[in-house]
Each structure stands twice: as C-alpha cells, then as structure tokens.
Amino acid sequence: MLLIRGCVTGKRMSGLILQVEGLSTHLGSESEPVQAVDCVSFEVRRGETFALLGESGCGKSMTALTLMRLLPSSGRVVGGAVLFEGQDLLKLSEADMRRVRGGGISMIFQEPMxxxxxxxxxxxxxxxxxxxxxxxxxxxxxxxxxxxxxxxxxxxxxxxxxxxxxxxxxxxxxxxxxxxxxxNEPELLIADEPTTALDVTIQAQVLELMRSLQRDRGMSIMFITHDLGVVAEMADRVAVMYAGQLVEQASRNEFFTEPKHPYSQKLFDSLPDKDKRDRQLYVIEGFVPSLQTEFRGCRFAPRCHRAFDRCRGEEPPRTTVNGRQVFCHLYGGDSLAAEAGPVSTPGRPHGGRIPLASKAALLRIRNMKVHFPIHSGVFRRVAGYVKAVDGINLEIPQGHTLALVGESGCGKTTAGKGILQLIPPTGGSVIFAGQELTTLSHAELRSHRDDMQIIFQDPYSSMNPRMLVGDIISEGLRAQGRAAAPAQLQARIEQLLDQVGLAADSVARYPHEFSGGQRQRISIARALAVDPHLIVCDEPTSALDVSVQAQILNLLKQLQDDLGISFLFITHDISVVAYLAHEVAVMYLGRIVEQGSVEDVLDRPRHPYTQALLSAVPTMDVDSGRDVIRLVGDMPSPSNPPSGCYFHPRCPAAMAICRDRYPALTRLGNGHETRCHLYRADPGA
Amino acid sequence: MLVLFWTDLLIFVLLAAAIAFSVYAYRREHLRAPWRRVGRSRVAMGALVILSAYVAVGLLDSIHYRQELETRTAGGQSQYSNEVLSLFDWMVMPLKTRGEKTYSAPFATHLYAKETVERADGSQQRLYPRLVFGGAQLRDPAERGADIAQRATIGALKGSALWLLVATFVVQAAAWRSGTGFRLLAAEIRGDLTMTRWRAALLTFLVLLVIVFVAAELSSGYHILGTDKVGESVFYQTLKSIRTGLVIGTLTTLVMLPFAILLGIMAGYFGGWVDDVIQYIYTTLNSIPGVLLIAAAVLMLQVYLDNRSAEFASVAERADLRLLFLCLILGVTSWTGLCRYLRGESLKLREIDYVQAATALGVGHFTIIVRHLLPNVMHIVLITVVLDFSGLVLAEAVLSYVQIGVDPTMNSWGNMINSARLEMAREPIVWWSLFAAFLFMFTLVLAANLFSDAVRDAFDPRLRNR
Incomplete structure (x- = not known):
C-alpha cells in the first residue's frame, strides 16, 4: 500500500523549532514495505521537552532517524516534510544536512557503551x-x-x-x-532512550543534568522513551506512538490525568504497582502487529477493549479535542461511543491466597559467597577475587515471593545462579528443604535439579533455536527420567502449554515463530515441567514491553496461587517488586543491606541506599513533590570494595565509623533488618 | 569385476552422509532456510552447477573395475586384466587409447617434433609427421578450420537440444511439485522472478552442456588440449585429475572434522584442565611447519609401500593408498583452525541461557553437547569446510609439485604442473599441460570460492536482514 492518505495539512506555524508534517518512512522491499513510520505529524516548540512514547518496534527510533536523515540503507522517506527552523530537511543536500547534524540538531543514543x-x-x-x-x-x-x-x-x-x-x-x-x-549548542537535542541502559540512580543523575542544561541553554529536547515514569519527569508535551502512527498528543498534565486513547489508558492500567497487588493487572491482549501487514481501519482495533465495527473498517480521523489530538473513532465528533465496549473492565481479583502463616523456610541460604579468582601473569597466579556475592543470608518460605533488588553489577544474578548451583558457591551453605546442596556431587545434584528452576531475562537466548517447543518443554522430564509413554508425555506437554496460556499446536513449532512474551511463557512451561518448588526468576520481564510484562506478571502470580510455588524474583524494577513480592532484600556490591517485608522496605526504607534507590525511581504522580536523593558517583568495583561500609563513599549520611567497620545487623522488628551504623545494633543481636 | 579402493569407499560413505544430511535438513525449517538463501544468489546457483559437473566426473571416476579378459584359466575361471579402469574411463575410452608418439599441440594435425621419415622413393627426410589420430580424417590439413567449425556447430546443436530436453523435464517436474502451471513457471524463470534462481542455474547448465558436447565432438577428431611427452591426451589427464582434486578436498575434511569438533567443543564446554591440554596440543601442532610434517609422513609411507609392493594387486591400488594417507596427514595438520573457532564458540554457548537452563534441569554433559552445542556450531563447521575445500585442492598441486603429494603415476593437477616444469624449459615450449591443469583447477576453485561465499553469507546471522 504505497498510497499516502491526505495527512499533510500544509499548515505552517511559527514559533516552532521543528514541525513534522505527515512523515512516512518505509523499510525493506517496495512490494512489501515495513511501514515503520506512517503519516506522523507533530511539532516541537522552542525550549520545550517533547516526549515520544511507545513500545519497542512502534517506529519511534525510526522517526528520529528520519529526522536526522540517518535511515538504514533499506529505508526511504515516502512522504511528508520535516521543517527545522522553516527549512525542509528532507530537501537539503547531503552537505547542508551535515551542517545541520551536530550543529542545529544533535542526537544521543541509547547505548553509551x-x-x-x-x-x-x-x-x-x-x-x-x-x-x-x-x-x-x-x-x-x-x-x-x-x-x-x-x-x-x-x-x-x-x-x-x-x-x-x-x-x-x-x-x-x-x-x-x-x-x-x-x-555546538544545538537548537534541538534528540535523545533516543538515553537512560534505558542505565541504573535508576544513574538515570536520576542524567535526567537531572538534561533538565538543568535545558534550563541554562534554552534548547528543545525531543525525548524518545518507553518509560511512562521518565515521561512524567521530563516532558512538557507527550505523543504516543503505536504501530508506526501517532495515536495521541497532549500536554503532560492532560495526558497523565486523563489519557484519551484506549491504548494510552491500557498502558497506564497495565503498569504494576503496590495498589494493584490484590488484583490481576489489566492486560492488552495479543501483541503489536507486524508493520508489514496491510492495515484496514485502526491499527489498535484488534487489541482494543472498546473497538466497534467502524474501528475495524475505517481509519480513524485525526481529531483535535480541546487542543489535544486523538487518533480514535471514539472522539470522532458524531458520538458513536454508544456502540463501543465498556470504558474499562476491572481486573479480576486473585484467587485463594496461600496463607502466609506457613513460615517454614523452603530455602535457607547462610553466608553464601561466590568469588571469582582474577588470574594474572604468565603462570596465571590468583591475584585477587571479584567478590560478586559476599556472604548473603536469605530465607524463602513455601509459596512466598522474595524479591532481590539491586542495580546492575551488584551480584544479584550471580546470587541466583549460585543458589541453583549453576555457579558453585565459594562458601556458605544453601539448604533446600533440609538438603545441603553445596556439598553434593555433580551426579547427586542432577537428581535434585527438579526442586528448583530458573527463568531468564532474555527470551531470545533462553531457548535453543534448533529445538521444537515440545522438545524444549520435555527436556527436563527426559533428563529427570520422568518421560513416560509418548502419549502421556504429549498430554503433559499440552497441559503445561495450557497452563501458561499457549495453544497446543505450539508443540511442533520453533521458538523463533513466537514473540518475546510468548517465548517467556515457553520458558515458564519448561521450568514448570519438572514440578519445581522454587523458581528463580532472573528479571523475567525487563526485556518485555509494559503490556506484555503485565501478562507475564499475571501468569506468575496465578501459578503461585494455584501451585504454591515460591519465587526468588531478581529485579531492578521497584514497581514490579511492589506488585509481586512478599519480602524484599536490597543488595549492594555483593551484600544485602536491607531486608524485610515489602511494606516495611518500600514504605519505610531505613538504609540510605534503599532510600536513594527508591527516591530515584521516576513516578507518574505529576506533583508528588518527592525529593530525589542524588547519589554521588558510581558503584565501586566488586574486586576492590571500599573499606568499612561498602556504601560509605556515596552515602549522604556517612560518618567516621562507616569508613572503618562494616556495620552489624540491626533488627528493626517484624523481620525488618538492615546493616547500617545509623541504626545501632540492638542488644539482642 | 568391481574393485573397491579405500578412497572410493570413503567417497561413497561421504556421499551417503551428504544425502542423509540433506534429507534431514529438508525436513527442518531452520536448516532449510539458510540453504534457501543460498538459492537466492545467482552466482551461487551457477557455481553449484559447475561444481555438480565436477562431482559427477569425480563420482564416475570412483567406480572401478577390472576388465574380464578373453582368455580363461585352465579351470575355466574368468581372468581379469591387471589394469584397473573406472566407469569414466569406459565412457571416454577413445581419449585414453588414441595416443600419439609424443608431444602434439592442441588441434594439431602434425607432431610437435621433427622425425626422420622414409619416403616412398627411399629417400629420408626430416619433417613433422602427421598424427596417427589427431586430424587423421582430413585429407588436406588446410581443411582443418572448416572441419573444426563444423564439428563445433554440431556439438553446440546437440548440447542445446539435450539442454532443451533436460530443462523442459526439470521445469515440468518443478511445476508439478509446486502446483503451478508449466507455462507460468517457465515465464517466471525466464523473467528471473523465482525465489531460487533457476534461470542462472539453467543458463550455466546450457553453457556447460554446449562446452561438453563441443569438446566431445572435437575430441573425436583432434586432441583438443594436445598430447604429452608419451603422446597421451592432456584432456584425458586433466579430466582424470578431477577425482584426485575432489578426493583431497573432501576426504581431508572427513579426517579433520572429528578432531576439530570433538576437541573444540570439549575445550570450550569443560574449560579448566581439559581446555589447557587441548590448547597445548593444537598450539604445538600449529608451531610445526605443515609441509615438514607432510613431507616426513609421505616419505616414510613411500618407504613402507616400496618394501611391500608385492602385497598390492595393482599400481593403482598402491597409488590410492598413498592418496588416502595424504588426506590423513593433511587432515591432521589442518584441524587446528576449526578447533580454535569451535572452542571460542563453545565458550560463548556454555554461558548462554539455554545451556544454563538445561544444566538446571539436570541434563547430562554429553546430552548438552550433542543437543545444544553441536547443532549451534554446525554453521561454523559448514562454512569452514566449504572455504577449506578450495585451499586443499590448491595444496595438492603445491605438494605434488614438490613431490611429496600424490603418487607420480596418478593423474593429478599437481603432477601435471610438476612435469610442465621441464616442458616450459624446452624450446619451443610445450604450454598446454600447464594451461590445461590451470584451466580446470581455476574453474573448480573459482566455483568453490563463489559458492562458499554465498554459503557463508547465508549462514551469517548478521547479514540475515539485508
């Protein structure tokens, strides 16, 4: 479909730094183009921050690259205009364009590495x-x-x-x-997910920097992100992209107080947080359509809870309601909303909760250490150790979720693998249901492998691309010698697929035929196959989009309710912790600094690091008035940790004693513990 | 009576393995997809046709037999000739048997050396005598040009006719399988609209058939690439060399793969002392010059074979054993490169999530290696094998040139080049041996290189989205 609909108004406005008019970019072949950007119009005013919000693959980065004329070789602009200070960038010669790049418009990318x-x-x-x-x-x-x-x-x-x-x-x-x-003092800075690869405390620093630079220099920023929290912190105006199109444009306040487009509404609803703990999250069914398909009607209609006949047949008009643009039939003027579905379907409450009284620990970790030797010299003598995990104590009761929170490099993934004995711990003990795991031989360990399972972060590398889904799921059953007759095995696989919400015909397909969220479901089915009592979830949703994350979180919660499985949930995402976890342990540089029930730790954090971490998380309350506790510098290297308390070089409340001694455990009651000199060790400890 | 040489046996084992693998790959989408991408390259399809022609000659030349003789033993049993022939020999028998006295240039009607000839009147004269076979059908050598043109035309017509027949059959079969009509598919192929580049393949095939038939037609009257010192057709020699080149290129791989795959994966997967030992082995082996090792092995083998010459039924059998050992020793010296690649890849795969997940499920080491590592390094193995092939064909030529290659009695491009050393020093020079060897080797290596480029690109995940 090469026809470009009449989306160019030709209206030229003044006072704008950038005006994009009906921009369309295609990738790939002429006959079956990927319509990466379809008829996108927006403007950026002088001195403002304009946020382009969308999930992965919605075309937001492609929009930025089109503006800069940095499209990949297979990409081409098929329509529209990009006016930068009144000049159409798409018509400039390459030599002139080079002067604009870096001079008038600058760009920063996601991956600083x-x-x-x-x-x-x-x-x-x-x-x-x-x-x-x-x-x-x-x-x-x-x-x-x-x-x-x-x-x-x-x-x-x-x-x-x-x-x-x-x-x-x-x-x-x-x-x-x-x-x-x-x-070169650009007029416009395009920032493509500039903080996505950074930890929250560092993200807070960079965002603060960008805000102050904008204040000082009066430049405009076009901020591309998928994170609603960051948008709330940074943006003056927001545009939401879905499947190559802009579906909504509004000022920040309007957008966050009353999102109009059903997609925006659903995005808000599917975000996990503390208040939604007892309910399932709202999910947007299905997944983002391939941009190669020929669309009829609204692109969101197949996933929209309010879609009616017209949405499926006819592309919605670009309506402006009170200065806000919404690309939806619901606001089409001739009020057809009566035909539409209900405004919002409340999330179902969770089923019967396992009583939390069963406090007997299923997994008990005592002083576990994982040290990696550093070799140097010709004879590869051990010159030192990277103390990735340096003596942690954890307990997980049956049917509970313990969240292990920390920034990248703090050793939380290593801790998870150490518990599973995928990396043999250097010291300490891991006791699962009364059985010490660290002393078992390789062969003995294999027969205990069905007790604990793991789900990985990256849904693409967690499955052998050359195996059928059926074989992937049944691998554990075969390895544990539980593979019964083929018919029974088949039935068991189908039951597992059903349990994780996949069709039974997935058995004979390859992983690459599935989307990220579906692959994560397959990973969960593989882990469930051997009836584990505990699953280590290593950031299972951080590679997924918000709408898909909600599906997976719901599934995990459902499985816990139905099967009584315990989770060790390793994550850096506080909102997921608030939604899912019963207990939280905060890790810093290989050690746990604070630990307790989710209410205690998240609402009444005691350790300065926990406080800083929580304050750095961007929130969507436009006027929460929270104070970000800015941490100085970065996390030190675990091969050479600071003396005394590991956190003292960055701690706003550091005292003399912090430099000398690692703090002892302080019990704050109700299982809430911390290691900080601010809280004197209680005499009973 | 059929005769089975060691290399014949291994070639057919390899052929069976290749067929088994293609059947296996055909059923699996992830294995089929890269090959389909190979089919999308015009160059690759053309190169594939050329390679198939070489392989066909090599396979025909690998079915050996001994002719039954007219005479019988006293007990009435059949007797067999001492000479071992191949199916290919039988097909080109005239080339083999119609020898001249000594050198003659391509398409010559006269010998390349003057001879004293006795005339009818008893006087003697030194002149270039007419050849026994080359141009013998011509009454007057001046008619040669017209005769060549006529034969070439006939050959080209025959080739085109056969091509038309084969192409019709192929397109018909393809149309029947895909369910499209014959005319539609033919039109698509003409316009080069098919996903697999059938047009390139069929056109190359046309050129090939025309060349084959023209050569066959001309060969019945001339020595198209001349004759060598003892009057043997150079065309025949270079055709026979194809098998030698292919055997070296493929069987060496067969020897090399088990070492490289097993040791490479073990080193990467287990790490620790296993890794250290394997690394030391291949670093040591790599530090010995390959030629030195090959020379030592071949010379030792030569002594061994000479001492036991009575145990071999024929000279060809002895030469074949030497060829096999050359493959072995080449294999032993060339596995280290692939082993190193595989070690690196296994180091990476060992840490990848699905291997960790398998460990967490209690899957054993052996199963992990076979099920998770091996299939995921196969593309590297394949690329290396295809790339190494042309290098090995060239290596044979070099080794035979320094006389540590194949047996001197065996036809090979290396031996042809070796003998050309003296021919080039001769006045007037004899250039056609070298030219023939060069032409055939160049075509094979070029086709193999072009094909391997396409294979590498098709299997390279970074190029997949282009």
Missing amino acids: TSLNPVLTVGQQITESLTAHRGLRGGRARSEAMELLQAVGIPDPYQRIYEYPHQLSGGMKQRVMIAIALA
Missing part, C-alpha cells in the same frame, strides 16, 4: 565535533572541551579529556555523549 569510539580519547571525540562545525583547533578546542565536560558534571575534566571510554562508567559515558551533542 557502543556510541563512543574505544580507541579515541574523550577529548578527541569532543573536539572532533568542535573542529567540524566551529573550526576550533588545538588549545582552544581543548579548553572548550573541558568546559563542556564541566557542564555535564564530570569531575576533573582536565584529566578526563585524556582518558579512553573504557576508563569511564556507563553514566559517565552517557555524560560524555551529551557533552559531544552539546558541543
């Missing part, structure tokens, strides 16, 4: 842009580069400009990227 050239120093990379656009050279370029580094909050710029990217942490690299983008 790969956006910097590893063989050039930071200074060289900043001056490269200064030389290209402003002709600055030598000492002048260098002093300008130092000023830029200072502006993005990098301490010690005189030294840093001679350093290479690998010497900087992730947050620092993203700051350097921002410095490069700012080098």
Whole structure:
C-alpha cells in the first residue's frame, strides 16, 4: 500500500523549532514495505521537552532517524516534510544536512557503551565535533572541551579529556555523549532512550543534568522513551506512538490525568504497582502487529477493549479535542461511543491466597559467597577475587515471593545462579528443604535439579533455536527420567502449554515463530515441567514491553496461587517488586543491606541506599513533590570494595565509623533488618 | 569385476552422509532456510552447477573395475586384466587409447617434433609427421578450420537440444511439485522472478552442456588440449585429475572434522584442565611447519609401500593408498583452525541461557553437547569446510609439485604442473599441460570460492536482514 492518505495539512506555524508534517518512512522491499513510520505529524516548540512514547518496534527510533536523515540503507522517506527552523530537511543536500547534524540538531543514543569510539580519547571525540562545525583547533578546542565536560558534571575534566571510554562508567559515558551533542549548542537535542541502559540512580543523575542544561541553554529536547515514569519527569508535551502512527498528543498534565486513547489508558492500567497487588493487572491482549501487514481501519482495533465495527473498517480521523489530538473513532465528533465496549473492565481479583502463616523456610541460604579468582601473569597466579556475592543470608518460605533488588553489577544474578548451583558457591551453605546442596556431587545434584528452576531475562537466548517447543518443554522430564509413554508425555506437554496460556499446536513449532512474551511463557512451561518448588526468576520481564510484562506478571502470580510455588524474583524494577513480592532484600556490591517485608522496605526504607534507590525511581504522580536523593558517583568495583561500609563513599549520611567497620545487623522488628551504623545494633543481636 | 579402493569407499560413505544430511535438513525449517538463501544468489546457483559437473566426473571416476579378459584359466575361471579402469574411463575410452608418439599441440594435425621419415622413393627426410589420430580424417590439413567449425556447430546443436530436453523435464517436474502451471513457471524463470534462481542455474547448465558436447565432438577428431611427452591426451589427464582434486578436498575434511569438533567443543564446554591440554596440543601442532610434517609422513609411507609392493594387486591400488594417507596427514595438520573457532564458540554457548537452563534441569554433559552445542556450531563447521575445500585442492598441486603429494603415476593437477616444469624449459615450449591443469583447477576453485561465499553469507546471522 504505497498510497499516502491526505495527512499533510500544509499548515505552517511559527514559533516552532521543528514541525513534522505527515512523515512516512518505509523499510525493506517496495512490494512489501515495513511501514515503520506512517503519516506522523507533530511539532516541537522552542525550549520545550517533547516526549515520544511507545513500545519497542512502534517506529519511534525510526522517526528520529528520519529526522536526522540517518535511515538504514533499506529505508526511504515516502512522504511528508520535516521543517527545522522553516527549512525542509528532507530537501537539503547531503552537505547542508551535515551542517545541520551536530550543529542545529544533535542526537544521543541509547547505548553509551557502543556510541563512543574505544580507541579515541574523550577529548578527541569532543573536539572532533568542535573542529567540524566551529573550526576550533588545538588549545582552544581543548579548553572548550573541558568546559563542556564541566557542564555535564564530570569531575576533573582536565584529566578526563585524556582518558579512553573504557576508563569511564556507563553514566559517565552517557555524560560524555551529551557533552559531544552539546558541543555546538544545538537548537534541538534528540535523545533516543538515553537512560534505558542505565541504573535508576544513574538515570536520576542524567535526567537531572538534561533538565538543568535545558534550563541554562534554552534548547528543545525531543525525548524518545518507553518509560511512562521518565515521561512524567521530563516532558512538557507527550505523543504516543503505536504501530508506526501517532495515536495521541497532549500536554503532560492532560495526558497523565486523563489519557484519551484506549491504548494510552491500557498502558497506564497495565503498569504494576503496590495498589494493584490484590488484583490481576489489566492486560492488552495479543501483541503489536507486524508493520508489514496491510492495515484496514485502526491499527489498535484488534487489541482494543472498546473497538466497534467502524474501528475495524475505517481509519480513524485525526481529531483535535480541546487542543489535544486523538487518533480514535471514539472522539470522532458524531458520538458513536454508544456502540463501543465498556470504558474499562476491572481486573479480576486473585484467587485463594496461600496463607502466609506457613513460615517454614523452603530455602535457607547462610553466608553464601561466590568469588571469582582474577588470574594474572604468565603462570596465571590468583591475584585477587571479584567478590560478586559476599556472604548473603536469605530465607524463602513455601509459596512466598522474595524479591532481590539491586542495580546492575551488584551480584544479584550471580546470587541466583549460585543458589541453583549453576555457579558453585565459594562458601556458605544453601539448604533446600533440609538438603545441603553445596556439598553434593555433580551426579547427586542432577537428581535434585527438579526442586528448583530458573527463568531468564532474555527470551531470545533462553531457548535453543534448533529445538521444537515440545522438545524444549520435555527436556527436563527426559533428563529427570520422568518421560513416560509418548502419549502421556504429549498430554503433559499440552497441559503445561495450557497452563501458561499457549495453544497446543505450539508443540511442533520453533521458538523463533513466537514473540518475546510468548517465548517467556515457553520458558515458564519448561521450568514448570519438572514440578519445581522454587523458581528463580532472573528479571523475567525487563526485556518485555509494559503490556506484555503485565501478562507475564499475571501468569506468575496465578501459578503461585494455584501451585504454591515460591519465587526468588531478581529485579531492578521497584514497581514490579511492589506488585509481586512478599519480602524484599536490597543488595549492594555483593551484600544485602536491607531486608524485610515489602511494606516495611518500600514504605519505610531505613538504609540510605534503599532510600536513594527508591527516591530515584521516576513516578507518574505529576506533583508528588518527592525529593530525589542524588547519589554521588558510581558503584565501586566488586574486586576492590571500599573499606568499612561498602556504601560509605556515596552515602549522604556517612560518618567516621562507616569508613572503618562494616556495620552489624540491626533488627528493626517484624523481620525488618538492615546493616547500617545509623541504626545501632540492638542488644539482642 | 568391481574393485573397491579405500578412497572410493570413503567417497561413497561421504556421499551417503551428504544425502542423509540433506534429507534431514529438508525436513527442518531452520536448516532449510539458510540453504534457501543460498538459492537466492545467482552466482551461487551457477557455481553449484559447475561444481555438480565436477562431482559427477569425480563420482564416475570412483567406480572401478577390472576388465574380464578373453582368455580363461585352465579351470575355466574368468581372468581379469591387471589394469584397473573406472566407469569414466569406459565412457571416454577413445581419449585414453588414441595416443600419439609424443608431444602434439592442441588441434594439431602434425607432431610437435621433427622425425626422420622414409619416403616412398627411399629417400629420408626430416619433417613433422602427421598424427596417427589427431586430424587423421582430413585429407588436406588446410581443411582443418572448416572441419573444426563444423564439428563445433554440431556439438553446440546437440548440447542445446539435450539442454532443451533436460530443462523442459526439470521445469515440468518443478511445476508439478509446486502446483503451478508449466507455462507460468517457465515465464517466471525466464523473467528471473523465482525465489531460487533457476534461470542462472539453467543458463550455466546450457553453457556447460554446449562446452561438453563441443569438446566431445572435437575430441573425436583432434586432441583438443594436445598430447604429452608419451603422446597421451592432456584432456584425458586433466579430466582424470578431477577425482584426485575432489578426493583431497573432501576426504581431508572427513579426517579433520572429528578432531576439530570433538576437541573444540570439549575445550570450550569443560574449560579448566581439559581446555589447557587441548590448547597445548593444537598450539604445538600449529608451531610445526605443515609441509615438514607432510613431507616426513609421505616419505616414510613411500618407504613402507616400496618394501611391500608385492602385497598390492595393482599400481593403482598402491597409488590410492598413498592418496588416502595424504588426506590423513593433511587432515591432521589442518584441524587446528576449526578447533580454535569451535572452542571460542563453545565458550560463548556454555554461558548462554539455554545451556544454563538445561544444566538446571539436570541434563547430562554429553546430552548438552550433542543437543545444544553441536547443532549451534554446525554453521561454523559448514562454512569452514566449504572455504577449506578450495585451499586443499590448491595444496595438492603445491605438494605434488614438490613431490611429496600424490603418487607420480596418478593423474593429478599437481603432477601435471610438476612435469610442465621441464616442458616450459624446452624450446619451443610445450604450454598446454600447464594451461590445461590451470584451466580446470581455476574453474573448480573459482566455483568453490563463489559458492562458499554465498554459503557463508547465508549462514551469517548478521547479514540475515539485508
């Protein structure tokens, strides 16, 4: 379908830095194009932050690349105009466009690790842009580069400009990227998921930096993200993309107080949080359609709870209601809403909860350590240890969910693998149902493997791409010698597929035929096959979109209710913890700093790190008035932890004693424990 | 009486394995998909046709037999000739038997060396005598041009006719299988609209058939690539060399694969001391110059064979054993590269989630290696094998040139090049041996390289979305 509908109004407005009119971009072959961007119109005003919100694959990054004319070789613009300060960028020569890139418009990318050239120093990379656009050279370029580094909050710029990217942490690299983008004082900064790869505390730093730079320089920011919380923190206006189209545009306040489009409404409903604990999350059924299909009618209609006949046959009009644009038949003027489905279907409450009284620990971990030796020299002598997990104590009762929370690199995944004996722990004990696991031999361990299972983060690498789904699910049954007669095995596989909500004919298909969420369901079925009592969930939803995440979280909760399985839920996402967990343990640099029931830890955090972590999570309450506790610097290396309390170099409340001694355990009652010198060890401890 | 050489046996084992694998791959989508991408490359389809022609010659040349003699033993039992022939020999028998006295240039009617000839009147004269077979049908050598043109035309017509027949049959079969009409499919192929590039394949096939028939037609009257020192057709020699080249290229792989796969995966998967031992082995082996190792092995084998020459039924059998050992020793020296790749890939796969999940499910080491690691490194094995093939064919030529290659009695491009050393120094020079070897080897290696490029691209996940 190469026909471009009449979506270009030709209206030119003033006071805008960027005006995008009916922009359409196709990828791939002419005959079956991927309609990555379809008829997108929006504008960015001077000095404002405009957020483009959408799930993965909705075309938001492709929109940004089209603006910059950096499309991949298979991509082409098939219609529309991009007016930057009144100039149509799509009509510029490549030479003129190069002046705009980096000069008028700058862009920062998601992955700071790969956006910097590893063989050039930071200074060289900043001056490269200064030389290209402003002709600055030598000492002048260098002093300008130092000023830029200072502006993005990098301490010690005189030294840093001679350093290479690998010497900087992730947050620092993203700051350097921002410095490069700012080098020529652009009018517009396009930020494509700039904080997605960063931890929340670092994310808070970078977001704060971007806000202050915008205040000082008065530039406009186009902020591309999938995170509603970040949008609430950053944006002045919001546009929501779905399947290549803009479905809603509104100011932040309007959007967060009253989202109009059913898709936006559903996005809010499917976010997990504390208040939804007792109910299932709302889910958007199905998944985002392939952009290669020929669409008829509204693209969201197949998943929309309010869709009616007209939505399926006719593309909705671009309606402007009170200055807000909504791309939906519900607001089509001639009130057809009567035909539509109910405004919202309440989430079903969860079934019979396992009484939490059964406190007998199913899994008991005592002082578990996982140290990786560092070899050096010709004879590969052990020069030191990376103390990934450095003595943790955990207990998980039957039917409970314990969330292990922490930032990347704190050792939470290693802890999970250590518990499963996938990485043999260096010390301590792991006792499952009275059985010590660390002393078992490989063969003995194999017969205990059906007690505990694991679900991985990446739904793409967690299944052998060359095995059929049926074989993947039955692998555990065969390995445990439980594979009965073929007919029974078949029945068991079908039952498992049914349990995780997949069709029975999935058995004879390959993993690549499934979407990310469906693959995660297959992973869950594989784990369930051997009837485990405990499943270690290693960030099972962090690679998924919000709407799919809700489906998986519902499924996990359902399984816990039905089967009484315990979960060790490893995550960095506080909202998921609030929704799912019974107990929380907060990990920092290989050790647990605070632990207790979810209410105690999340509502009354005691350890300064927990407090900072929680405050850094972006929230959607527009005027929550929360104060972000800004942490200085990054997490130290686990091979060389600081003396005393590991957190003291970043702690806002550090005292003299923190430098000398690691704090003892403080019991705060009701199982709430922390390790901090602020709370004196109780005499009973 | 059929004669089975060791290399024949292994070639047919390899052929059976290849057929079994294609049947297996045909049923599995993830294995079929990359091959389908190979089919989308025009170059690859053309190269595949050329390679198939070489393989066909090589296979025909691998069915050996000994001719039954007219005479019988006293007990009335059949007697067999000492000479071992192949099915291919039988097909091109005239090429083999119609020898000249010594060198003659391609398409020549006269010998390349002057001879003293006694005339009818008793006087003697030194001149270039007419050949016994080459151009013997011509009354006047001046008619040669017209005769060649006529034969070439007939050959081209025959080739085109056969092509038309085969192409019709192929398209008909394809149309019947896919359920489309014959005319529609033919039109699609003409317009090059099919996913698999049938047009490229069929056109290459047309060129090939025309060349084959023209060559056959011309060969009945001339030595199209001349004759060598003892008057044997160079065309015949170079055709016979095809089998040698293919055997070296494929059987070496067969020897190399078990080492490379087993040791490479074990080193990567188990790590620790297993990894150390395997790494030391291949680092050590890699530090010995390959040629040195091959020379030592071949020379030792030569002594062994010479001492036991009575135990072999024929010279060909002895030469075959030497060929087999050459493959073995080449295999032993060339597995290290693939082993290193596989170790690296297994190191990566060992940590991947699905292997961890299998461990968590209590799956044993052996099952993990066979079920999870091996299928996921197979693409590397395949790419290496296809890429190595042309290198090995060239290696044979080099080794035979320095006389540590195949037996001197065996036809091979290396031996042809080796003998060309003296021919090039001769005045006037004899260039056609070298040219023939070069032409056939070049075509094979070029086709193999083009094909392997397409295979590598098809199996490379990074290029998949182009």
